[in-house]
Structures are given as structure tokens and as C-alpha cells.
Amino acid sequence: MSEAHGRAALEARLIAAVDALAGGDPAARFGVAVSGGPDSMALLYLAARVFPGRVAAVTLDHGLRAESAAEAAMVARWCADHGIDHSVLTPDAPVAGNVQAWARGQRYARIEAWRAERGIDWIMTAHHADDQLETMVMRLNRGSGVGGLAGVRARAGRVIRPLLGVRKVALMALAQADGLPHVHDPSNVDPRFDRASIRVALAGADWLDAEAAARSAAALAEAEAALEWSVADLAARHVRAEGRAYVLDRTDLPREYLRRLLLVMLERAAPGALPPRGDSLDRAIAAAAEGGQASLGAWLLKGGAAWTLLPAPPRR
Numbered sequence: 001m002s003e004a005h006g007r008a009a010l011e012a013r014l015i016a017a018v019d020a021l022a023g024g025d026p027a028a029r030f031g032v033a034v035s036g037g038p039d040s041m042a043l044l045y046l047a048a049r050v051f052p053g054r055v056a057a058v059t060l061d062h063g064l065r066a067e068s069a070a071e072a073a074m075v076a077r078w079c080a081d082h083g084i085d086h087s088v089l090t091p092d093a094p095v096a097g098n099v100q101a102w103a104r105g106q107r108y109a110r111i112e113a114w115r116a117e118r119g120i121d122w123i124m125t126a127h128h129a130d131d132q133l134e135t136m137v138m139r140l141n142r143g144s145g146v147g148g149l150a151g152v153r154a155r156a157g158r159v160i161r162p163l164l165g166v167r168k169v170a171l172m173a174l175a176q177a178d179g180l181p182h183v184h185d186p187s188n189v190d191p192r193f194d195r196a197s198i199r200v201a202l203a204g205a206d207w208l209d210a211e212a213a214a215r216s217a218a219a220l221a222e223a224e225a226a227l228e229w230s231v232a233d234l235a236a237r238h239v240r241a242e243g244r245a246y247v248l249d250r251t252d253l254p255r256e257y258l259r260r261l262l263l264v265m266l267e268r269a270a271p272g273a274l275p276p277r278g279d280s281l282d283r284a285i286a287a288a289a290e291g292g293q294a295s296l297g298a299w300l301l302k303g304g305a306a307w308t309l310l311p312a313p314p315r316r
Helices: 003-022 038-050 068-081 099-118 129-141 168-177 194-203 210-238 255-269 278-289
Strands: 030-033 055-060 085-089 122-124 239-242 245-248 293-296 299-302 307-311
Touching (some): 003 122, 030 099, 038 168, 055 068, 068 085, 099 122, 210 255, 239 255
Parallel strands (some): 030 122
């Protein structure tokens, strides 16, 4: 395939994906999150071509590497040369806990505030099919269920990821063919991070089809949405509050529904609290199904014809 045909194919895929995810509004404005890597530079380039005058770029400089300011400046120069509005943001809180989790939280929070302030409709990120495969393998290795194996969602709030069906090699080829400046983040190959280790392992697994995995992830995301819809309906009909307790009055359901309904009860009992581990839930469900009881942190689940979740008695 020629470079022109390859570019045209990527443009067509981007238009189709954005129409599907964002509704095809001809006046919609897009913000592209750009790190300076080849993937995000390729997305910015494509978006500016197919949505002219409707694209702005934003870079969050986490300040974690000495080179990050220069990389943000590189993106700014390219945007200035191509008439694209570009903003550089910085974290509004010091590093805390897991560095990657902190960086991700800062990135989405700061960029969402920027989006709202600028009146931009959607934020695009450059997650691609190889990212999706890595995420699925990571979560498979952790024993995730349907929701986890659905991987990176194509749409979350005002964030859309229109390249999830595109291979990284296609984006790299575009960046090189069209002379897009880009940098490579060394953390992407740092073996201290799980994703980097999995990326190295997958690089030698030519038999794995990342685009097929991305389609599977999309199917799992639809299955997860269907489960959430039916659980909401079941909870509305069969979960009720009785004082500080919560009662599930129908328990002749598949175990996955029971697990999710128990999580609904726990969330209602203690909004925002971390849910118990999966093995704790499994033990509690097994005990309740036998008519027994089990502790779930500060709560006690009692089985029987109906299941009751109530505050656990104080320990002596």
C-alpha cells in the first residue's frame, strides 16, 4: 500500500470511529491529548486533516523526566507551524502513591478541566490495538472478569479512543513517512513496569492478532454494558433498604448476577468504599447460598431465602 493510500485509509477509519463514538456532529470540537510520542502525534496529524479548524491539542508535562519540558515544547512548535492551538498543563498535586496511577489520574483530571474551560466537546487519546492487547493480557494475568477483559473503553465520559482498532505499526509508519516529530518515552520499555514487560513479551508473539483482540475487547465491553443494564433492573426490583440493612429478596440467579447485586448492596451501604476482594465475595456468596453468613469488612452477609447485608457487630 502506498503512503498516500495508507494515510487515506487511516483518515477514513478515524472519521468512521469518531462518528460512531461522538455522534457525527459537524460542529463538534475535539481536543487531542498529545504526549509527543509517535501514536499521539499521528492522531493529532490525522485529526487536524479530517476535522480542520475543529481541533486543539493539549500536553500534560508531568515533570517526571528532565526531557519532558523539551518534548512538550516540540509539540508546541509543531502545532504553531500548523495553526493548531496547543496548551501545556502541569500537575496540580505532588506525586503520591503509585507513580503511574498518579500520572494517569492527573492527566485525565487536568485535561478534563481544560476541555470544560475551552468549551471542547470531546477529548481524543491515541490508544491503539496493541495497547488494547497489552491491557487484556495484563488483566487476564490478574484473573479479571468480563469488565476487566473488556480492556480500554472506546468511550468514557467525554474521552474517546478512535484508534483502538489500528495497529501501532501503522501509526509509526505514518509518523515516519510524513516527517512528524516524535519522541519515545523510556518508561515504555522499563521492565519495572508490568505493561512494559508484557509489551516486550508480546513483541515476539507474531501469532497474536492485536486487531482481532481489539474486536474481542469491544464485544466484551458490549457484554459488560448489557450486564450492567440488567443488574440495574434487577436491583431496582429486588434490592431494598431496611434501616441500615439491605435485603436481596431474589437469590435464584446465576452467580455473576448475585456477585454484582451484592456489590450494589455494598456500594449503597458504604458509598465510595473500596469493594472487597473477589475471593472474599466468592466465600460470602457460597456461605449465603448455603444459608450461612460471612463477614465482608465492616458488613455481615446473612443467607437464607433472602440475603441481608447489615453492619457487622463490634468485635470484642
